[in-house]
Amino acid sequence: MENLRVLQPNKYNVYIGNNITYKLIERFTFDKVLVIADANLEDNDIDNIVAAFPNSYLLKVKAEEANKSIDQYLKIIDLLVSLNFGKCDYILGFGGGVILDLAGFVASTYKRGIKFISIPTSMLAMVDASVGAKVAINYNGIKNLLGTIYAPQMVIVDPYYLHSLPKEHLINGLMEAYKMGLTLNKDIIKAIKDNNYLEVIKLSLEAKIKIVNEDPFDNDLRHVLNFAHTIAHAIELKMNLLHGIAVAACFKYFIKDEILKKEVINDLKNYVYLDDIYAFIKNNKAEIIESIKNDKKVVNSYHMFINEVFLTSINKYEFKDIKLEDYEVLLNE
Ligand code: GLY
Numbered sequence: 092m093e094n095l096r097v098l099q100p101n102k103y104n105v106y107i108g109n110n111i112t113y114k115l116i117e118r119f120t121f122d123k124v125l126v127i128a129d130a131n132l133e134d135n136d137i138d139n140i141v142a143a144f145p146n147s148y149l150l151k152v153k154a155e156e157a158n159k160s161i162d163q164y165l166k167i168i169d170l171l172v173s174l175n176f177g178k179c180d181y182i183l184g185f186g187g188g189v190i191l192d193l194a195g196f197v198a199s200t201y202k203r204g205i206k207f208i209s210i211p212t213s214m215l216a217m218v219d220a221s222v223g224a225k226v227a228i229n230y231n232g233i234k235n236l237l238g239t240i241y242a243p244q245m246v247i248v249d250p251y252y253l254h255s256l257p258k259e260h261l262i263n264g265l266m267e268a269y270k271m272g273l274t275l276n277k278d279i280i281k282a283i284k285d286n287n288y289l290e291v292i293k294l295s296l297e298a299k300i301k302i303v304n305e306d307p308f309d310n311d312l313r314h315v316l317n318f319a320h321t322i323a324h325a326i327e328l329k330m331n332l333l334h335g336i337a338v339a340a341c342f343k344y345f346i347k348d349e350i351l352k353k354e355v356i357n358d359l360k361n362y363v364y365l366d367d368i369y370a371f372i373k374n375n376k377a378e379i380i381e382s383i384k385n386d387k388k389v390v391n392s393y394h395m396f397i398n399e400v401f402l403t404s405i406n407k408y409e410f411k412d413i414k415l416e417d418y419e420v421l422l423n424e
Pocket of ligand 1: 219220222223225309313316317
């Protein structure tokens with residue numbers, strides 16, 4: 092088992108290994124635990140997690156963006172009040188990004204913060220969302236509009252749970268890891284090619300934790316994790332794409348080295364079919380730029396620019412402020 096230590100905004104451990112979950116839970120004592128589980132997970136996996144805690148309650152939530160809502164949030168708050176949860180009790184998020192965001196946001200706000208444990212079950216959450224303390228819900232059609240930075244007590248990353256993950260969701264997470272391979276550690280791309288998922292997860296989290304330890308509140312360096320994300324977010328909803336797939340399609344707009352760009356576009360063909368996305372982007376530039384205006388990375392309404400990351404060569408990047416009108420040029424690629 093690997094144990095990575097995150098230092099910011101509070102210290103916590105990220106445990107990584109196959110079939111480590113129950114042994115780890117046994118090591119600690121818990122009073123009350125509310126397990127918020129992805130309803131799509133196998134019943135057996137959910138039942139076993141609940142049974143691992145002597146004093147636990149279960150709430151199953153469908154892992155859909157629509158459930159990262161104020162209504163769902165208040166429903167959970169009401170449940171916590173009725174169960175008399177106190178500051179020393181735990182919320183356990185058991186699922187992918189949607190569940191961890193919702194569970195973490197509840198944990199961060201109820202009684203100004205109760206204890207939170209994260210057990211990611213999707214590849215995307217294992218390589219990215221479960222670590223870094225960003226938690227949020229959606230409001231008024233805007234993704235992650237209400238959010239906080241709230242560290243969990245611990246994160247248990249157990250690739251065993253990938254067994255029930257559909258293939259396209261596996262690729263979804265691998266593409267987010269590919270992003271970290273391009274920007275931070277090229278060995279991640281090698282591990283993806285070798286289908287060595289444990290290594291992909293370990294290297295991606297190591298790379299992410301280094302960044303988070305330096306810039307936990309996303310002021311500057313952490314922007315590197317947003318590589319290719321602005322355009323991706325703008326097309327994700329319009330085309331109903333999985334997040335990692337949208338991000339992969341947008342790599343090419345932010346790679347300055349032409350040889351590397353060609354290599355990456357070719358390599359991505361082994362995982363995803365992107366031609367339709369490229370065509371959509373070409374034909375919907377004005378609409379995409381309109382969506383970028385609402386991106387939360389826009390500095391403010393007077394300074395309509397976004398601090399973007401460009402890859403100059405593999406694992407070498409630079410930041411540049413991009414004005415809305417400059418995206419028009421980028422999208423001509
Ligand atoms: N997923 C980007 C970040 O954690 O900052």
